[in-house]
Amino acid sequence: MNDFQFSNFKFVPLHILFWVGVWFFFVYFFSYNSTNSSYVFYFSSFLLPITMGTTYFFAYFLIPKYVFRSNYKLFIIYGIFAIVFSTYGILLTIFGNFIFLTNLKVTNVPPMSRNYIFVLILVYLVVGLVSFIRVLKKNSETIAKNVRLENKLLEGNLRLKDQELQYLKKQIHPHFLFNTLNTIYGFAIARSEHTPELILKLSNLLDYILYQVQKPLVPLQEELAHIEEYISLEQIRFKDTLQVTFKKELKSKNLQIPPMLFIPFIENAFKHGTILLGTLEIAIQIQASEETIFFEVTNTASKLNSNTNPIGLGLQNIEKRLQLLYKNNFTLVSEQTKNSYSIKLTIHL
Known part of the structure; x- marks a missing residue:
């Protein structure tokens, strides 16, 4: 018995x-x-x-x-x-x-x-x-x-999911930092007077990367503030050849999102955008409500070069990260025209 x-x-x-x-x-x-x-x-x-x-x-x-x-x-x-x-x-x-x-x-x-x-x-x-x-x-x-x-299975899956998210973060953040350091290096070689200002802005971004991104969620407004910090850093680099518009329409001030969710898309626009008629034009738009977040970034690009807007490491990882965070509750669409390239992201909260 x-x-x-x-x-x-x-x-x-x-x-x-x-x-x-x-x-x-x-x-x-x-x-x-x-x-x-x-x-x-x-x-x-x-x-x-x-x-x-x-x-x-x-x-x-x-x-x-x-x-x-x-x-x-x-x-x-x-x-x-x-x-x-x-x-x-x-x-x-x-x-x-x-x-x-x-x-x-x-x-x-x-x-x-x-x-x-x-x-x-x-x-x-x-x-x-x-x-x-x-x-x-x-x-x-x-x-x-x-x-x-x-x-136990759920805890194991959540643990694996968290480990994969941390792995993706560790890939995205150095990738972003590497590109920014290259910018500062170029200004330092040219002995530009803007180098100290660039270093100061980079230090602010580093603070965000090293400390804030460890959190699972950050306020959307805080994320947008660091996007503006990054744009101002790029404006110093491009000088008069850059024209950026950043439209924000926030219907809720309490929204939170995973940190550094949008910056890789914006970074890609600066890195792979094409200067046409003497200007690199980048248009950023974000609309957020309690139910939906819509994000779009468009940059001038030449369709003659098929490698103008390649899907780099940062974008590949951010798409994997989106899948882990939101599963099938998001759509990510890219569009190439004769003179522009755009990415549209819609997240259903």
């Missing part, structure tokens, strides 16, 4: 209390319309071990070994054997008590103990009750176990 551990002593008092209650129930039942208390006492006492043996055999052996494993054929076969043996034990109890306690007088036998069918029903009423509780308990344990397994 693998499922019934007698070494688990904390349940022993409960079992003893239960069987004491069953014995009193037998005494009460067989005392109906009878004054032979001595017969009722011994009859109930001899019937109790048969009931206990049958109950434990069904509830802690047959059901766990065959019903829980869906082997119903063997359960029925062994169940029939158990009923036969318990019937034999009940008959021995009835006739034994009749022979030794009544002087072979039927009138001395309590009415409720004369009928074998009543006694059998009473015994298997207890067997059925305990077996039902056993099955109910097993089902509860199985459900609880499945919930624990599901929670």
